[in-house]
Amino acid sequence: MSINYSEKIPNNVNLASDRKLQRALEHWQPHFLKWWEDQGPSDFAANDVYLRTAVGVDSQGWASYGHVKMPDYRWGIFLADQIPDRKIGFGDYYGQPVWQQVPGELRSQFRRIIVTQGDTEPASVEQQRLLGLTCPSLYDLRNLFQVNVEEGRHLWAMVYLLHCYFGRDGREEAEELLARHSGDSDNPRILGTFNEPISDWLSFFMFTYFTDRDGKFQLKSLAESGFDPLARTCRFMLTEEAHHMFVGETGIGRVIKRSLEVMKELSTDDPATIRSQGAIDLQTIQRYMNFWFTSSLDLFGSEVSSNAASSFATGIKGRPDEEKYDDHICSDATFEIETPDGTENVGMRNAMNEVMRDSYIQDCGIGLKRWNMLIKRAGFDIELYLPSSKFRRSIGSWVGLPVDPHGNLIDQATYDKKLSDWIPTESDRVFVTSLMQKVTAPGKMAGWIAPPDRGINNNAVDYEYVRLN
Numbered sequence: 001m002s003i004n005y006s007e008k009i010p011n012n013v014n015l016a017s018d019r020k021l022q023r024a025l026e027h028w029q030p031h032f033l034k035w036w037e038d039q040g041p042s043d044f045a046a047n048d049v050y051l052r053t054a055v056g057v058d059s060q061g062w063a064s065y066g067h068v069k070m071p072d073y074r075w076g077i078f079l080a081d082q083i084p085d086r087k088i089g090f091g092d093y094y095g096q097p098v099w100q101q102v103p104g105e106l107r108s109q110f111r112r113i114i115v116t117q118g119d120t121e122p123a124s125v126e127q128q129r130l131l132g133l134t135c136p137s138l139y140d141l142r143n144l145f146q147v148n149v150e151e152g153r154h155l156w157a158m159v160y161l162l163h164c165y166f167g168r169d170g171r172e173e174a175e176e177l178l179a180r181h182s183g184d185s186d187n188p189r190i191l192g193t194f195n196e197p198i199s200d201w202l203s204f205f206m207f208t209y210f211t212d213r214d215g216k217f218q219l220k221s222l223a224e225s226g227f228d229p230l231a232r233t234c235r236f237m238l239t240e241e242a243h244h245m246f247v248g249e250t251g252i253g254r255v256i257k258r259s260l261e262v263m264k265e266l267s268t269d270d271p272a273t274i275r276s277q278g279a280i281d282l283q284t285i286q287r288y289m290n291f292w293f294t295s296s297l298d299l300f301g302s303e304v305s306s307n308a309a310s311s312f313a314t315g316i317k318g319r320p321d322e323e324k325y326d327d328h329i330c331s332d333a334t335f336e337i338e339t340p341d342g343t344e345n346v347g348m349r350n351a352m353n354e355v356m357r358d359s360y361i362q363d364c365g366i367g368l369k370r371w372n373m374l375i376k377r378a379g380f381d382i383e384l385y386l387p388s389s390k391f392r393r394s395i396g397s398w399v400g401l402p403v404d405p406h407g408n409l410i411d412q413a414t415y416d417k418k419l420s421d422w423i424p425t426e427s428d429r430v431f432v433t434s435l436m437q438k439v440t441a442p443g444k445m446a447g448w449i450a451p452p453d454r455g456i457n458n459n460a461v462d463y464e465y466v467r468l469n
Ligand SMILES: [Fe+2]
Pocket: 121, 150, 151, 154, 215, 241
């Protein structure tokens, strides 16, 4: 079904046919807009921003572009098309028809998973609220706002499911999604990473590379769900999500490119010299990477988890790209997990978090390869790396242990002393923050970042992506 933009809430779910649901969502809509005004991007509400809006749900030509003021963005409910005769692809119900309603006995598990996913969407908008004030270019400012409005739409996606399939408690949860706030000491967001402030653009690029990619893997596993409306919702969200990771990958790449320009010009890899030229040294970039990568790893949960086993068994959540595996039942298979006491063989279903984390880590490696190629081509003998998944963990069997970024268990004193080499120090943050000066002349870039290779939607890099007057 095509998207209907003539209604108050654009949708492709024939919302008008269910008056009660339509009224409930129209009641939530002003609360969302109020939240956007209070907690969304500061200062730019009156400016025209070159944004894409969904006009369809197939992966080809699904979006249209145009200047729009953010508060006028048409947030709506868009589900990917239904796949006829779709069957559950994993777990105990393998091969059975997918569900169009939530099975009663799985109701609270589904609700928790949808609320947790939904909570991350507005959280990231809140985390990024002030970034526009220090944008390195109009191009980047536009990308930030594109990510923000789409995270807002992802909130709509989850709120639709809550309202449509979970009755009164769903409606209450939808209100709560607007009541919790990132970093709020009384009522914080559910997951740790989403309470970390993102106050500089290097962190923003790290977040969109590492943390949005966690989102990609969560959405991929929910796109496999036996609850078909959830699967369809997540499939369309993935289409939007790709741009967020593009922003992260190209953003980090451009910061590296700029550093390499300075390094080549002065034939040095000395961090202090590079910093004195207003660029960010690769060592600092590595420390930011270590921070956001490890923090994002925790989002997958403990290595061994009965929750994960139950979500797989009951058809709630599959593995990303479930079809690439041979065994979709996994009742006898085992998985080898490294613990501080040695290797352990655990049931595959219990290890699903780890399986997912492994494929996430592989996916993270793709950008690293490209960046290292840039460094190598520039003639420098430095290699960026992903730290070990045992380093700096806040959950699971490695929690709190003094493990170095290469995965070696070391003594606590050495760890404490060396930690400042591995994650950003206060002075790193002060330095990076000092570079964050707003640049808004079309086509101009801040000195710490190279221009992008091309603009958005075939426009030039110096296109007026945000009209400031
Ligand atoms: Fe999202």
